[in-house]
Amino acid sequence: MTQASLTRPKGDKRARTRAALLAAARELIREQGYERTTLDAVAKRAGMTSGAIYGNFKNREDLFMALTEVHWAPIKPVIRTGSSFAEKMRALSEATIAAIPERQDAAYGRLTGMAYALTHEQIRARVREVTAQNFAAGASWLRAVADEGGLPMPADLLVCVIHALTEGLLFQRFLTPELVPDEAFHAAFAALAGAPPGE
Known part of the structure; x- marks a missing residue:
């Protein structure tokens, strides 16, 4: 374990995961629209499992509402x-x-x-x-x-x-x-x- 990982707040990883998922969702929506963007595709684009999505968002709508709140x-x-x-x-x-x-x-x-x-x-x-x-x-x-x-x-x-x-x-x-x-x-x-x- 590095000194940086010892001093980094626990919520930092969650925030980075959430930001990566939102960035992946944004890219996919830009490429193919809202209707055709799936949670599996978002997780794959972010290099994560679908569990990462459900650990941060209740469902697809929750993910996309969060995206709206950010952008x-x-x-x-x-x-x-x-x-x-x-x-x-x-x-x-x-x-x-x-x-x-x-x-x-x-x-x-x-x-x-x-x-x-x-x-x-x-x-x-x-x-x-x-x-x-x-x-x-x-x-x-x-x-x-x-x-x-x-x-x-x-x-x-x-x-x-x-x-x-x-x-x-x-x-x-x-x-x-x-x-x-x-x-x-x-x-x-x-x-x-x-x-x-x-x-």
Whole structure:
């Protein structure tokens, strides 16, 4: 046993195993889509047994939901203290643009996973649950960052609008980057804040 293995936390091996499985799943989904990616194939690609999968994930859906949480996590802007709501929306548009490379790499998996969820109620229920949690956290954040002028609509509705706006802009950018410049992101979020696009 080496000194490094003696000092390495026990959870480190589990974290590395989990990361390797997620990386293998991501590669396979990129190559063949969500529907055709099996747990056996993920384990084989990661150089592990299927037992490694079940030691880290309950089932296929659990593995793929974890993949979404890692590669399609909610976008979190850096907010300057004392900034106006328009400035906060500008920070959100900038954070969305900054997320483009990572999201583009995960876009095919995201789309095939969404298509799968449309026809499989168990995974759709799980997506609904995770989305509801994210929406609740987002609405809470919006209430906390609202300035004296308040929000342009109730926070629960605004978070849904921001989510739809973000997803739409991102996927259109992936498909037709020349038609969806950064300015389109900035203008869309400025409009939500009731501000001119340049602000």
